[in-house]
Amino acid sequence: MPEDQKQQQLKQTLWNIANDLRGNMDADDFRDYILGFIFYKYLSRKMELYANVILKPDGLDYETVETHEEAEALLEAIKFEALDKLGYFLKPSELFSELAKRGNSAGKNNFILGDLANVLTSIEQSTMGSESEDDFGNLFEDLDLTSSKLGKTEDAKNELIVKVLTHLETIDFDLENSDSDILGDAYEYLIGQFASGAGKKAGEFYTPQQVSKILAQLVTTGKEKLKSVYDPTCGSGSLLLRVAKEVKEVGEFFGQESNPTTYNLCRMNMIMHDVHYKRFDIYNEDTLVNPSPNHIDKRFEAIVANPPFSAKWSASPLFMSDDRFSAYGKLAPKSKADFAFVQHMVHQLDDNGTMACVLPHGVLFRGAAEGHIRKFLIEDKNYLDAVIGLPANIFYGTSIPTCILVLKKNRTCHSERSEESHPKRNESILFIDASQHFEKVKTQNVLQDKHIDKIVDTYRAYCHSERIQSATIDKYSYVATLAEVKENDYNLNIPRYVDTFEEEAPVDLTTVAKDLKALEQDIAETDATIADFCKQLNIDTPF
Known part of the structure; x- marks a missing residue:
């Protein structure tokens, strides 16, 4: 799919999510939710791609590594490498795609609200004590999954969140393509689109x-x-x-x-x-x-x-x-x-x-x-x-x-x-x-x-x-x-230095005088015509 077409698809998806959230909250709030979930999906995909590179020599896949007999050792080794390379760590069961899949499953297992909150906390905690701790600390603090703005009941909140994750799961962020920056550009696009109605209470201007x-x-x-x-x-x-x-x-x-x-x-x-x-x-x-x-x-x-x-x-x-x-x-x-x-x-x-x-x-x-x-x-x-x-x-x-x-x-x-x-x-x-x-x-x-x-x-x-x-x-x-x-x-007012004055065309007073005389003649003729009509109608003239 051409890159511009991917961008349009992503932008349309973002607006679909915004429409789902719009009835519950104002632009400032749903901007933060959308951007927070996009970021979570980005981190998940980045983690999965990097882990698969590490596991490739052993013929393993990150999606199934938690079921491996040496899962604990493998995950620890991957975490060590990921914290240096990426700055954070996510288990396979904590990936965006896994929670989106569970949210769309039948039965009670589709309630993911609590697990999602734990995953977002886990991302930040995975960096504790590492060089990236300050860069990832409290990143998701504005993504409040307990807020009543998401719904009056826990089930209503869960339903809305699942809907948002499902929308985003349909989008390919194309992270494997080093020349593509679809996600980053769309992220800026979203910030810009909501700028006119967002952040003003904080006095900020996009x-x-x-x-x-x-x-x-x-x-x-x-x-x-x-x-x-x-x-x-x-x-x-x-x-x-x-x-x-x-x-x-x-x-x-x-x-x-x-x-x-x-x-x-x-x-x-x-x-x-x-x-x-x-x-x-x-x-x-x-x-x-x-x-x-x-x-x-x-x-x-x-x-x-x-x-x-x-x-x-x-x-x-x-x-x-x-x-x-x-x-x-x-x-x-x-x-x-x-x-x-x-x-x-x-x-x-x-x-x-x-x-x-x-x-x-x-x-x-x-x-x-x-x-x-x-x-x-x-x-x-x-x-x-x-x-x-x-x-x-x-x-x-x-x-x-x-x-x-x-x-x-x-x-x-x-x-x-x-x-x-x-x-x-x-x-x-x-x-x-x-x-x-x-x-x-x-x-x-x-x-x-x-x-x-x-x-x-x-x-x-x-x-x-x-x-x-x-x-x-x-x-x-x-x-x-x-x-x-x-x-x-030292007054720097620009008109003092750049002359933008547009000189008007010269006025020919002789021509103006002739035009005025012609106009007076036209008015006199019109008045005479009106007076004649009034006489025929037997009414007073208006002048």
Whole structure:
């Protein structure tokens, strides 16, 4: 079956499951149930495939190994290997396919609710004391099989769960095909589909794939491999994984997420995109208040982020002794933590790295402490590389216009030969106004591939000093000198630099006067005709 056809089949199945659950719970809840069961099926299939590789030389099959006379020794040996290779262990009787089969069997044996809960607990317990313990701990805590949302009685809950497992059992995740990522892509698809109605009570915003693609392509410009990528507000991890699609190899993935549910989704997402547990480190805490002790001393080659827009934070004076903020002399205001996230990311950025983050437009021009921080980043550090204005209404849950800031600690190029009239790249900032370049799809504005390509191509032209002036496009982009930015008092509002004014056609007053006279003549003739009709009808004229 062609891959696109498999994806369509999987998506249809996901929607069938959603419809089964929809009457019982809201989108936020049934998203977590569906994704949790998909993850369980993935782990089961991965376990079965790996165990069969180990058993193949002995002519054994994992499905029947528990009936072997040396079952205990075999399972122990397989567990030892699986914990290192996969990070977890499942017995043959605990596999997804086995429980789905039992759920559809006749008689009392089809009650699987209790066994399913035990299996999910067993997956986490199998990692205890191993290197993968932190990566698998509490992964299924949001999959509550005792919830009344699944049904009023235990039998009703069991019936619904069996129905969900049966739906998923019909899908071939094609894990044997190393080139296929049907499951991982469908997983992201499902997160995205439910984003408009899910997670808002937690203040989180899903990053649309089109924006993720821009950020990923910006930070991978000129690179085929990355030692590391980091997202301090990583959500479900889609941005981190998007970066991996733009290069041949990413060494390690790092992220932090404050919402426990979304943190669990991120770890699942990593594992289901075949990122080995030793290659990712996701931390569950507030990034600004409690940055990961494993991350804070690291420096990352690529940083991408979509922080919560204008979130509140404490802005405690104690932060003035924090290395992330102390050099600036001022903290971001309590009511708007946007620049606090920027400062945190700059601190974590490697000298050869690039960071790109989405922020509300206000960061470009708001004054007071934010103006001070903006000036420090530009005048004192010269880290700001580009400012990109995006269309309004491209994010789920908010219609506000947003921008992307691109920052680099080392902004010099391999070649800095420029004419005196043209600024060198490290003495300039690129401004792009892409706010009017989108397609309207129902109620949402959407960036098409052509819009994404234009943004990225313009930035990449700017990244080559010999082509720096080709990054200036009439009514779209402009390369401003640092002196110009200083003249504007470090206000980065894009219309100050990119002139999008469309001059109106000149008005010929002589022609207008003639048209008005002709119009007056037409009105007089019409009035005369109406007056004649009124006279014939023996009624008063209306004027």
